[in-house]
Amino acid sequence: MARRLNQKLEQQQAPAFFIRGSSPFARLAFFSALSLMLMAVDSRLQYLTSVRKSLQTAIRPLQALANKPSQLYSSVDEYFSTHHYLLNENKRLKQHALKQDFALQKLNTLALENDHLRQLLQANKTIVESSVVAEIMHVGRDLFTKKIIVNRGEIHKIVAGEAVVDALGVIGQVTRVYPLSSEVTLITDKSLAIPIQIERNGLRAIAFGHGRDNTLDLPYLPANVDIHRGDKLVTSGIDGIYPAGLAIAIVTQIEVTADSPFARIICAPTGGVENHKQVLIVSIPAIKMPQESQLGSPAELIISTKKMPANTTSKPNASQ
Amino acid sequence: MHPSKLKFIYLSLFCAYILLLLPWSGWALTLRPDFMLLVIIFWLIRAPNLCHVGTAWLVGLFVDLATGGIFGQYALVYTVTAFFAIYYQKRLVLFSGMQQLLYVCLLLFIAQVTLLILKTFAGAEFIGWVYFMPSIMGVLLWFVAMTLGLNTGERLRD
Numbered sequence: 001m002a003r004r005l006n007q008k009l010e011q012q013q014a015p016a017f018f019i020r021g022s023s024p025f026a027r028l029a030f031f032s033a034l035s036l037m038l039m040a041v042d043s044r045l046q047y048l049t050s051v052r053k054s055l056q057t058a059i060r061p062l063q064a065l066a067n068k069p070s071q072l073y074s075s076v077d078e079y080f081s082t083h084h085y086l087l088n089e090n091k092r093l094k095q096h097a098l099k100q101d102f103a104l105q106k107l108n109t110l111a112l113e114n115d116h117l118r119q120l121l122q123a124n125k126t127i128v129e130s131s132v133v134a135e136i137m138h139v140g141r142d143l144f145t146k147k148i149i150v151n152r153g154e155i156h157k158i159v160a161g162e163a164v165v166d167a168l169g170v171i172g173q174v175t176r177v178y179p180l181s182s183e184v185t186l187i188t189d190k191s192l193a194i195p196i197q198i199e200r201n202g203l204r205a206i207a208f209g210h211g212r213d214n215t216l217d218l219p220y221l222p223a224n225v226d227i228h229r230g231d232k233l234v235t236s237g238i239d240g241i242y243p244a245g246l247a248i249a250i251v252t253q254i255e256v257t258a259d260s261p262f263a264r265i266i267c268a269p270t271g272g273v274e275n276h277k278q279v280l281i282v283s284i285p286a287i288k289m290p291q292e293s294q295l296g297s298p299a300e301l302i303i304s305t306k307k308m309p310a311n312t313t314s315k316p317n318a319s320q
Numbered sequence: 321m322h323p324s325k326l327k328f329i330y331l332s333l334f335c336a337y338i339l340l341l342l343p344w345s346g347w348a349l350t351l352r353p354d355f356m357l358l359v360i361i362f363w364l365i366r367a368p369n370l371c372h373v374g375t376a377w378l379v380g381l382f383v384d385l386a387t388g389g390i391f392g393q394y395a396l397v398y399t400v401t402a403f404f405a406i407y408y409q410k411r412l413v414l415f416s417g418m419q420q421l422l423y424v425c426l427l428l429f430i431a432q433v434t435l436l437i438l439k440t441f442a443g444a445e446f447i448g449w450v451y452f453m454p455s456i457m458g459v460l461l462w463f464v465a466m467t468l469g470l471n472t473g474e475r476l477r478d
Contacts (some may be wrong), residue, residue, distance in 0.1 A: 027373035028403040035377065035399060038392030043442070048391055055385050059341075066341035138343035141387045143350065143451065144444040149388075176388070183388055190445065211445055 053154075056178045067137060129243050131282045132156055134164075137181060146189040146209065148172070152281060153180045161241060162283045169247035169271035170194065170235060171279060184279070187248065187269055188214045196248055197236035201226055204236050207248065207267065216249050218265035223256045225263055233267055243282060247271070326370055332359050333379060340386055350450050353458035356383050357398060357431055361424060362470070364405040365412050376402030393438050401431040417466050424462050428455035 042048045132152055140147030152158050154177050162174045164184045173192060176183040185192050190211030196218075197204050203226060207216045221227070231251040237244025249267035256263050336355040344352050360379055363371040380395035387394065405412070405427055412423060432455055436446065462470075 024373060024403050024406045027406075028399060031373055031377040031399040032396055035380070035392035035396035038381075038395065039390050039438075042391040052385070052391070059382075059385060062338060063341050066338050067343055070343050138341075139345040139349060141340070141344070141349070142389050143447055144439050145389075147388065212447055 053178055057180065060180055063137070129282050129284050131280045132158065134158075134182075134279055134281050136277055136279060140183070145191070146186040146211070146214075147175075148184045148186065149181050150184055150279060150281070151181055153178050153182050155179055158182050158281055159283065162281050163242045163246075165246055165280050165282055166271045166278070169249075169269065170242060171269070171271040173241065174281060182281075187216060187271075194242065194248060195236045195239045196233040198227060199232040199234050200228075203227070204238070207233060210266070214269065215252070216267045216269060218251075218267065219262065221263055221265060223261060223263045225265075227251055227254065227263070227265060229254060232270075240284060243284060329363050329367065329371055329375075332363070335359075337382060337386070340383065351453050351457050353454050353461050354428065354431065357401060357428065358424075358458050358462060360398065360402065361405050361427055364402055365409055365420070366471075368406060368409050373399055373402045373406060390442065393435065396438065397431050397434045400434050401427050404430055421459060421463055421466065425455065425459045428458045431455075 038048075134150040134152040134156075137149045137151050140149065150164075158174060158177050160174050160177050160182075163170060164172045164174060170187060172184045172186040172189070173194075174182050175185040187194055187207070187209055188211070189209040192209045194207050194216075195204065196207045205218055205221055207218055210217050216233075218227070218233075229251055233248045233251070235242040235244055235246045235248060247270045249269045251265060252268045253266040254263055255266075333356070336359040339355045356379055360371065360376050364376070376398040377395050380398035381391065383394040383398070384391050408423070412420060415423065429452070432452060436451065440446070
């Protein structure tokens with residue numbers, strides 16, 4: 001009787017509720033080890049770049065699907081925006097274009113004149129930047145970093161390290177390029193540094209993103225430095241990444257404390273770091289390296305080797 | 321209890337992924353609950369035979385891909401959270417709704433603290449207490465879903 005019952009019980013399948021594979025501990029250990037390995041490989045070695053690229057392309061349709069509702073909303077919104085508003089906007093834009101045309105005419109003459117003067121001086125030609133208009137697809141999803149994803153990528157000849165600007169100033173730098181999109185690290189991100197110059201007196205320094213609130217820091221400047229509130233920071237152009245003379249930020253706060261030899265200088269970015277739809281990706285043609293045979297003094301050699309990694313201005317150790 | 325089907329699991333995870341991919345920004349981004357984690361916790365409690373630590377790990381990898389961080393961060397976070405969910409799963413199904421809610425809250429906090437530890441190792445700074453808002457929103461979402469009739473399999477007792 002008991003044997004029969006046993007047989008019967010064996011024939012019965014255990015309810016789904018009780019089915020477990022290997023113990024949760026074993027699984028935890030295995031998958032934790034796997035993720036730790038992945039993290040190590042991804043942060044220290046560069047093997048996963050191509051994997052990331054292909055997977056990113058694979059989820060691209062999903063991303064497009066997710067972007068649809070907001071696109072639909074904005075297009076409907078545009079459709080119903082009033083006639084009056086559009087007329088006004090048209091008028092304003094026409095005036096704006098007229099003003100810019102005027103400025104552009106002057107600029108042409110000035111550029112010609114400048115070229116001519118440079119020829120007279122037999123100086124090098126200034127670098128001509130090329131630019132691509134890109135649209136912001138979404139803001140980075142990681143709360144710890146300040147990034148945006150734009151809709152131009154490898155196939156539009158975007159290269160990591162290019163500067164990203166908007167109408168009001170520099171907003172960041174391309175840090176990762178996927179086939180159809182690229183990731184831009186904003187100047188307010190903790191890991192991004194940007195060489196700057198004070199417009200008023202030409203003082204050069206390096207600005208770092210603050211990371212938390214949308215500000216930049218100017219660290220390592222002495223307490224008696226000649227910087228005032230309201231000073232404008234522009235790109236110095238010595239890095240070979242950002243075109244010279246673009247607005248970056250305005251000094252909003254200077255704190256000098258008795259216990260520190262450095263001033264604490266806080267700046268607010270001028271560009272709409274968080275509120276624009278379109279941005280411009282600017283690339284400066286690579287600086288031609290002088291031939292090795294032409295290199296004379298050791299000082300020149302140092303300068304040229306310093307220029308070599310002219311790609312990113314990120315701090316080396318802050319990967320995320 | 322209806323037997324949970326694998327396709328429902330995949331479908332719900334897919335929907336959660338689309339929600340994650342929505343162009344969140346500003347305050348919405350700070351408040352956004354972790355949809356993927358909520359869905360995976362639900363299935364871990366309800367159908368541990370179909371969904372286990374490995375599933376959570378795989379889901380975590382996809383989240384890593386979407387956030388653009390180092391591969392493996394979210395995978396590790398989800399693995400750890402899934403372990404705690406699975407380990408107490410047998411007791412968890414016997415809990416009342418409110419008790420479950422508390423436990424889910426705890427799980428979400430475990431996930432966020434794990435992520436915070438990982439990020440701190442990578443050199444990030446704590447962004448303030450706002451960081452824990454997604455957990456609170458997640459619990460609210462779970463509460464709403466519960467009142468709307470979400471069932472983690474309590475009826476098994478009857």
